[in-house]
């Protein structure tokens with residue numbers, strides 16, 4: 166499923182409420198530094214010179230939509246950057262977040278600005294600066310074990326490690342939402358399961374190190390590019406959340 170415009174929706178999000186979507190990636194293909202086996206946008210396709218919208222194109226599209234929503238009396242809860250890939254890859258991401266906050270203040274001041282990110286660009290100071298201008302930074306970590314992270318997320322950079330990602334996440338001092346998709350299955354002959362005891366022990370340890378202000382754990386919901394994946398039952402998700410809730414973490418489950 167690809168979004169064929171810069172602004173889409175609003176849609177009712179399981180996690181965020183009435184959400185106006187923002188897509189800074191190409192409208193005809195996914196562009197991401199991961200190639201997650203469960204990605205609702207499908208597999209990455211090679212793109213030598215992908216067309217990304219300019220800052221002015223984003224401004225025009227968003228302002229037009231916010232004016233139309235205002236006229237209809239629709240008040241978005243959130244303006245959410247996700248779309249066809251990794252939004253922080255846009256070279257003008259900081260400028261776009263600034264203009265989004267400006268337009269939000271003008272047309273729907275109660276809406277929050279959220280970014281769903283796979284966290285691979287957090288080493289760039291301007292990306293961290295942009296994320297800190299938003300109300301919600303929803304940052305992905307699908308496993309605290311390198312081999313599993315690589316099997317699930319298939320990073321384009323084969324050197325990427327969980328340690329590197331958690332070092333970047335630590336720069337937010339807990340002021341973010343940690344997002345993890347739990348799943349089981351197989352891909353290219355390899356077993357995938359980030360719900361085993363070993364996996365959860367490592368993941369809980371990272372959660373305790375990072376102390377995110379919120380956790381969003383979820384299961385696959387729509388069609389996935391890898392067919393051999395199974396949904397984790399709700400009871401298992403509750404069992405995964407329970408020890409964290411006992412410690413006082415705010416854990417939401419989308420299952």
Ligand code: SF4
Pocket residue numbers: 197198199200201203204205206249250251282283318
């Ligand atoms: S990080 Fe998100 S957009 Fe990128 S491959 Fe994974 S699910 Fe898809």
